Amino acid sequence: MNTSTKPRVVIVGAGFGGLSAAKALKHAPVDITIVDRQNYHLFQPLLYQVATASLSPAEIAQPIRSILRYQKNVRVLLDEVTGVDAAAKTVRTAGGHALSYDHLIIATGARHSYFGKDSWEAFAPGIKSVDDATRVRAMILLAFERAEVETDAAKREALLTFTIVGGGPTGVEMAGAIAELARRSIVTDFRTIEPSSSRILLIEAGPRLLPSFPEDLSQEAKRALEAMGVEVTLGAAVTDISADGVMLGPTPIATKTVMWAAGVRASPAGEWLKVPCDRAGRVIVGHDFAVPGMSEVYVIGDTAAFTSEDGRILPSVAPAAKQAGLYAGRLIAAHAMGRTLPDAFRYADYGNLATIGHSKAVVDFGFARLKGLIAWVLWSVVHVYFLIGFRNRFFVATGWAWSYLTYKRGVRLITGGGTGTRSPE
């Protein structure tokens, strides 16, 4: 279908990195194909709020076609990439397409990883996609439903014990959100159980929560979570996960609802390209995000291991992926238009945010650190601002205001797979 002689750019993945690369090429004389296996761009930093029944999927997801509807040099393809033929400069898809490229940008993100213990996934799902999040939401809500009819006290206690493995931002945010759900949102809804008596355990193998934050904010997060009744365990690794619970070293914990926020592994781009990766499966890229020896292939975002010229490692956060996408897009645009290449990539670090719960968050600007209500307000404003699409911004903002005032969770739906009554384990 491509009869023009313009350079062909294929972008794999319409996350933060891929979308910003496409936008950077808006005025470049190129033909872009952006491929994603979902039809929507997902605002992943708020996915835990879908998993904890505060937001609807549609409030944090936007059709890729809608976002790019007026950028006429882009075609959107709903398909799953299965491999890359770097010699023939072709991307293969599950739908049977072979997409030829002059420039390729791979921005396929990461999945959660169980450090080789893949059997744990069945008992401790992670949250990376909308379907993950609605599955975890059903799992959490069903635990309360089952506890309500459970007559055995020990089993009831195991159903009301929620365990989050991993104390990074996602783990901290999940723990806080579940604590609020149990202690505030649904507290009057049951007749037999007291949801507020639920135990919420947050387990981190390292010495502190939020390891990417300054130490005093880690301590603030721990203090705030404990004030909400979350039991935080540091320096202890989970050694097994089964249908009955987790092993914390030698200690068994009876817990029916376990969520995984401990590790991620990059998508298989390294295998597609057959190039060196780091231990997390991320492709080791040059200072311009190009794959060494393949100057026409860029890998960005959570799929790439990038070290800047001054030796700084790019973090796995949305702003880093966006800036990388912008940079790779500008490089390609400069090539296509015969212009001077941009200066070396420099990451503009605007800070680091994590929310803990109702009016509690931590923010690290580097030069300043915030906590408590002001950090939470800032967190809210930043997240709403960066949500794509006016409707989403408006609805999320008003939804949050409503939840903030009432503690109500409007999205407590157990969907997918019918009633949930047929799969008691």
Add this chain to the structure above:
Amino acid sequence: MNTSTKPRVVIVGAGFGGLSAAKALKHAPVDITIVDRQNYHLFQPLLYQVATASLSPAEIAQPIRSILRYQKNVRVLLDEVTGVDAAAKTVRTAGGHALSYDHLIIATGARHSYFGKDSWEAFAPGIKSVDDATRVRAMILLAFERAEVETDAAKREALLTFTIVGGGPTGVEMAGAIAELARRSIVTDFRTIEPSSSRILLIEAGPRLLPSFPEDLSQEAKRALEAMGVEVTLGAAVTDISADGVMLGPTPIATKTVMWAAGVRASPAGEWLKVPCDRAGRVIVGHDFAVPGMSEVYVIGDTAAFTSEDGRILPSVAPAAKQAGLYAGRLIAAHAMGRTLPDAFRYADYGNLATIGHSKAVVDFGFARLKGLIAWVLWSVVHVYFLIGFRNRFFVATGWAWSYLTYKRGVRLITGGGTGTRSPE
């Protein structure tokens, strides 16, 4: 767990009928258990808007526990009823419960029915549950995605032909909503296809659309749909449905996306009770909704075939189910409190509404008939008013206002079962 001597009331189904029965018993000295296989009450009249990407499931669904949180004589049980032992006065559930009752209210609604052609369901799903609606939504959106990459013109045309079987309110509303989606909402989103060239077929076996409305409103609906580009076929029955399309009598129509809005069949309450039913499987009840010979068992809503003392048949609409629930609840309350029974049931018919599309609807008040914009505004006000929960009302109202002004569909998510690229048929 029930140690009191209060009469035990079991309500099966938390739809319009079951919920209003529970509420009517709010101040009665009874112990109520309401059982539903979903954890939410669904505002079914707007489900077609979930299927056509206008509303999120959470905007029309509310947790049953939330609705009844302050009514302390009600327990909510998430479980699926599998049978009734009328002699032992016990309800059995899939979760292994045996619920004893002194009074039983069955309000389990209806499923779509294929008149014995159950194989059609795989190709022509109906819309009765949230999972049905998100499945149909994915089916509609995937048809456009597949057409965009289809190189064979005939196959592309089949993908862009949408067929709705059944010209009642649901069929009319679906046809209008798909026409707007194709011709307005996504018209700039594709590069190869023209979504606005889609064919939308509405097939009704009877002589007119909206058979429960006055004839002039049926004609108005047909005229309005045709003005939106919907091809309406009356008096022609679908004789087969397969993966390739439908047979309209002897004529094959190549259409890849078929939706069923033609027939419903009551839930199996009649089989549970082993009592006479009408042809649609509805239990034939007395003038007080009690099952003949079982004065302690009431069947209401779409599960019941009710004829009033003056010979009028109760329609299968939400207000009728609500009024029946209220009546059955009041009867039981009067028994429990030793009060005079209420007068015979009289259905208060406030009119009949159906929306056709952007600012078009038909309303029949009996004494007056409305159409066009004023009918649409009235339809919107009535539907928002009856949505349960302030948050839902507010969000649906503002969402509609937003969609009305922009024609945007914010909920165009293909979810469930991953990418959709692995199941090309």
